[in-house]
Amino acid sequence: AQSVTQLDSHVSVSEGTPVLLRCNYSSSYSPSLFWYVQHPNKGLQLLLKYTSAATLVKGINGFEAEFKKSETSFHLTKPSAHMSDAAEYFCVVSGAGTASKLTFGTGTRLQVTL
């Protein structure tokens, strides 16, 4: 079985300050991990993915995430938030034997204030 836990349902940051969205995973296999972003009234879009190559993964729009096996974490970070980053972010896991579907976290809503 596999699962992800997003530790914060809502995060608020000021524009220009760092972003940290936390995700812990559980998987019986060596997992593939992803972050998806959903802007209001838009479809989900892949932000970045980890598939057992480099543990530090860079994605679009300046986001990156680090896979830490010892901590079973895959936190999403960005050095400086922009107003356009305001959206819902989903941490997602896929493990061996479950190639047909992904398991989504419950999401973290990122608010960016002036």
Add this chain to the structure above:
Amino acid sequence: GAGVSQSPSNKVTEKGKDVELRCDPISGHTALYWYRQSLGQGLEFLIYFQGNSAPDKSGLPSDRFSAERTGGSVSTLTIQRTQQEDSAVYLCASSWDRVFSGELFFGEGSRLTVL
């Protein structure tokens, strides 16, 4: 268009009625997925198609839910005798991978409200 297209974008129906939701995937994508997104919850997997067959339909919540895909392209999700708990956003996604990569392309969803 170039993206995944879903219709209708909004559907309001009365309890007990049947509804059909349509998904038009990106051309050439062999894999197609249906998910359900309820308020305050993550995405719930419903069914996965590879071509016209559905090797995984384990997420369909009851026998009131069914889906089909024809011509390896358009898919229809049907909910019979709708209940208020069926109210949600139904998302469709497609992928060109036969070897699963995790990158899905999502439509904007169909918001279903059951009164």
